[in-house]
Amino acid sequence: MGFIDRIKNISRANKTAKMEKESNEITVFNMRVGDIVSIEEVDYEVKGILKFNDHGWRWTEYKLKDSRKTYWLSVEEDDEVEICLYREVVAIITEAPRVYEYKGVTYYMQEGSDAKVEYVEGQVNAVKGEEVDYYEYSDEDGENLLSLEIWNGEVEMAIGREIEDYNVVIYPKS
Numbered sequence: 001m002g003f004i005d006r007i008k009n010i011s012r013a014n015k016t017a018k019m020e021k022e023s024n025e026i027t028v029f030n031m032r033v034g035d036i037v038s039i040e041e042v043d044y045e046v047k048g049i050l051k052f053n054d055h056g057w058r059w060t061e062y063k064l065k066d067s068r069k070t071y072w073l074s075v076e077e078d079d080e081v082e083i084c085l086y087r088e089v090v091a092i093i094t095e096a097p098r099v100y101e102y103k104g105v106t107y108y109m110q111e112g113s114d115a116k117v118e119y120v121e122g123q124v125n126a127v128k129g130e131e132v133d134y135y136e137y138s139d140e141d142g143e144n145l146l147s148l149e150i151w152n153g154e155v156e157m158a159i160g161r162e163i164e165d166y167n168v169v170i171y172p173k174s
Contacts, residue, residue, distance in 0.1 A: 026172045028075045028083060028165070031062055033122040034173035037073065039085055039163055044071060048122030052132070054115040063124055072158055074147070083168060086147055086160030094155055096135040096148050102159065107137035107146040126151070 031037060035046045047070075048063035059076035072086045093100070100107045112135040117126050126132075130151070137146040142162075149156045 026170045028073075028081070028168060028170070029060065029077075031170060032173060036171040036173075037062070037064065038169040038171070039073070040167045042066060044073075046122070048124035049119065050117055050124055050126055051119035052115040052134075053118045054113050054134075057115075058118070063122065072147075072160075073163075074160075081165055083163045083165055084145055084160050085163050086145070086158035088156070088158050091148070091155040091157035093148075093157075096133070096150070100137060100146065102146060105139050105144050107139055107144070110136045110138055112136070 026032070026035065031046050031049070033046050033049060037044050037046060044064035044066050046062050047065050050061045050063075052059055052061070059074060062073040062075070064071040064073055070088050072088070074082075074084045074086065076082050089102075096109065096112055098109050100109075112133070114131055114133050117128055117130045117132070120126055120128050133150040135148040137148070138144065145160045145162070147158045147160065
């Protein structure tokens with residue numbers, strides 16, 4: 001083997017190592033139960049993961065816990081990555097209206113459909129293959145978000161907002 005061949009082999013080995021490192025990198029798309037995620041300098045532990053499929057449209061929701069409350073981090077990629085942080089609230093409705101007022105904020109339905117759960121891990125109350133009707137709302141400015149999910153007639157509601165990806169830091173479990 002000549003000198004040039006050795007250089008090529010070293011270069012290939014370096015590329016392979018770099019690709020393996022990148023594929024092992026933890027991102028908002030592949031967090032695991034037990035990881036710690038810091039969002040705007042507040043730490044949460046990933047307690048559960050749900051992956052959904054709405055007729056080919058896929059997204060992931062992570063169940064997060066801080067010291068007191070439960071949150072959901074919704075992650076999807078359309079033309080760009082969209083990350084939203086929701087806090088569970090008590091649902092006082094039984095169906096999805098087009099317009100809904102909650103704590104002085106008027107929310108307008110942006111989309112609604114049904115999805116199937118494709119993946120379940122950790123402390124979540126869902127099973128693979130289960131279906132959910134979901135409805136996404138925002139206020140007039142798009143600053144405040146409201147999510148409504150109907151699971152076998154049971155309504156779950158959460159309020160939230162969009163998070164910039166640079167405000168998310170992931171600390172993988174060891």
